[in-house]
Amino acid sequence: MKQPIIEIEHLKKYFPVKEGKLHALDDISLSIFEGQTLGVVGESGCGKSTLGRTLLRLVEPTDGIIRYDGRDITKLNRKELADVRRDMQIIFQDPYASLNPRMTVKELIAEPLIVNKIISNKKELMKEVDRLMALVGLSQRLSMAYPHELDGGRRQRIGIARAIAMKPRFIVCDEPVSALDVSIQAQILNLLMDLQAELSLTYLFITHDLSVVRHISTNIAVMYLGQCVEMAPSKVLFKNPVHPYTKALLSAIPIPSSSMRHKAIETVKGEVVSPINPLPGCRFAQRCPGCGEQCAHYESELIEVEPKHFVACPSAVKAYMAQK
Amino acid sequence: MKLKLLRDNHPLREIWRRFKKNHSAMIGLYLLLIILFVAIFADLIVPYEKAIKQVGTDRLLSPSMAHPFGTDHLGRDFAARVVHGSRYSLLIGISTSVISLIIGGLLGAFCGYYGGRFDNLVMRLMDVIMSIPPVLLSLAVVAALGANLRNLLIAITISCIPSTVRLVRSVVISIADQDYIEAAQSYNTSDFRIILKYILPNAMGPIIVNTTMSIAVMILSAAGLSFIGMGVQPPSPEWGSLLSEARQYMFKAPYLLYFPGVAILMSALSFNLVGDGLRDALDPKLKN
Numbered sequence A: 001m002k003q004p005i006i007e008i009e010h011l012k013k014y015f016p017v018k019e020g021k022l023h024a025l026d027d028i029s030l031s032i033f034e035g036q037t038l039g040v041v042g043e044s045g046c047g048k049s050t051l052g053r054t055l056l057r058l059v060e061p062t063d064g065i066i067r068y069d070g071r072d073i074t075k076l077n078r079k080e081l082a083d084v085r086r087d088m089q090i091i092f093q094d095p096y097a098s099l100n101p102r103m104t105v106k107e108l109i110a111e112p113l114i115v116n117k118i119i120s121n122k123k124e125l126m127k128e129v130d131r132l133m134a135l136v137g138l139s140q141r142l143s144m145a146y147p148h149e150l151d152g153g154r155r156q157r158i159g160i161a162r163a164i165a166m167k168p169r170f171i172v173c174d175e176p177v178s179a180l181d182v183s184i185q186a187q188i189l190n191l192l193m194d195l196q197a198e199l200s201l202t203y204l205f206i207t208h209d210l211s212v213v214r215h216i217s218t219n220i221a222v223m224y225l226g227q228c229v230e231m232a233p234s235k236v237l238f239k240n241p242v243h244p245y246t247k248a249l250l251s252a253i254p255i256p257s258s259s260m261r262h263k264a265i266e267t268v269k270g271e272v273v274s275p276i277n278p279l280p281g282c283r284f285a286q287r288c289p290g291c292g293e294q295c296a297h298y299e300s301e302l303i304e305v306e307p308k309h310f311v312a313c314p315s316a317v318k319a320y321m322a323q324k
Numbered sequence B: 001m002k003l004k005l006l007r008d009n010h011p012l013r014e015i016w017r018r019f020k021k022n023h024s025a026m027i028g029l030y031l032l033l034i035i036l037f038v039a040i041f042a043d044l045i046v047p048y049e050k051a052i053k054q055v056g057t058d059r060l061l062s063p064s065m066a067h068p069f070g071t072d073h074l075g076r077d078f079a080a081r082v083v084h085g086s087r088y089s090l091l092i093g094i095s096t097s098v099i100s101l102i103i104g105g106l107l108g109a110f111c112g113y114y115g116g117r118f119d120n121l122v123m124r125l126m127d128v129i130m131s132i133p134p135v136l137l138s139l140a141v142v143a144a145l146g147a148n149l150r151n152l153l154i155a156i157t158i159s160c161i162p163s164t165v166r167l168v169r170s171v172v173i174s175i176a177d178q179d180y181i182e183a184a185q186s187y188n189t190s191d192f193r194i195i196l197k198y199i200l201p202n203a204m205g206p207i208i209v210n211t212t213m214s215i216a217v218m219i220l221s222a223a224g225l226s227f228i229g230m231g232v233q234p235p236s237p238e239w240g241s242l243l244s245e246a247r248q249y250m251f252k253a254p255y256l257l258y259f260p261g262v263a264i265l266m267s268a269l270s271f272n273l274v275g276d277g278l279r280d281a282l283d284p285k286l287k288n
Helices: A048-055 A078-087 A105-115 A122-135 A152-164 A182-199 A210-216 A234-239 A244-251 A314-323 B004-009 B011-020 B023-040 B048-052 B078-114 B116-130 B134-145 B149-176 B179-186 B191-227 B239-249 B255-282
Strands: A004-017 A020-033 A037-041 A063-068 A088-091 A170-174 A202-206 A219-224 A227-233 A303-306 A309-311
Touching (some): A020 A202, A037 A048, A048 A170, A048 A202, A088 A152, A088 B179, A105 A122, A219 A244, A227 A244, A309 A314, B048 B078, B078 B116, B078 B191, B078 B255, B134 B149, B149 B191, B239 B255
Parallel strands (some): A037 A202, A037 A219
């Protein structure tokens, strides 16, 4: 069995807002194994991006432990954190907003190498930038271009080149393709997968696009309102979803078949409840088709229904076990 | 610190190329160069004695070959006074603007980037300064320190700093929120480098325009203070004090108002045109 590169235990992040506390992450525990991709799915505002940012401590966690290679990074000081960040990078959702508009492609990619004093020789720096550009499929003639002159796919390639410049082991991909055209999405996904194989990277892949996550992930974690409701290997999750929210989510995937044309898609009723000062009990209870009395009284603990398959809903687990 | 990656295509060269394409900015630049030339070489153009020598028989002469701008009510050569006045006016305008840009810009950048208690303290202090009318504030400073050129500079600078702090702070806050700042933090960029290489270049546009505009405003407010005798002391020529002296002879010798007036207008205009051009040239998004 491979070693977990990242382990999160009871991670919490509450943002103080006027009305109280916004529970962006509420008691999340998961592990990411070396060389694998953990896909994180969930609807907008469920805390996916906060999770990614908290892992790199771009957002300070309220409580909990984040272990990188067995070492808790939540208590590190600035200097120690800088060392860890060399190994952990992030690719942002909006490739335009995440690139300094006053820098050229070359400067953008060279920046992490300069800041971290990895290469001080200018000739070597230039060579390394050329190598990185070639690696992510950016043509040499673009090296003097500014980000606004490039299309979304090329901009995202810059973001990727910048993230891998310091030879990290772990990369948080925060919806790296959701701002792109479908045709370019595929290119970028393939690039990410090629790089993963080539550089033996580990990804945390955040997305709301289920077909994307299925394509790229080894394991998948489904999030709802700051909590992880189900976690399983990619194939298992798509085959045997147990949690009612996961089921609803998967039923929303469009199926390209003429027989499906006249069937109405089952959607989840109602709206996401506010993440500010949530009630105790199951967060999904108000919208859950199988909601009963018991749902208001338990805190979502993950239960292992089969090896590596964790579900946070006791009644669904009971039903699943009975079926088996 | 400049990357040698840029040798063949240095950013400054690129900025100059874009600046050159802007006709009004180039007109402003030529105008500014002429005014700067006059100010720097004033002594070679016409000796300073001519500007303060009073000739009783030559009072209020109309423009002629001997006195191209005529003479004032004390028989001083007005052309010499306007030429030497450029030194005072430009010195006041540029130095006060630059000093308030440096102090106000740094304060504003730190307030906007760090926020918190320091920000609150500085901003409340600025509010206090802003609640006093600028003329009154300058008057109070000059009255307390004494009327001379140095104190005039201090007075005008103090009344200019709050607006610079506010402007820079608001621009910095909007930029500090951008993803690329977070990205920079994710690869360990120091705060100092973030402010210097990420925030300030992106905040340049409004700051440059504000500074060049404020040069014009500073020249005018110095003129105003000189006008009421709180600024540059006679017999030193300064465009504002020239105007105020000439005011009494508005109908007898209107040309005494034209020349310093046009000089103020031209310098203010040239700074504004150059400022606009620089803002556009510095923004790579407006390329070509």
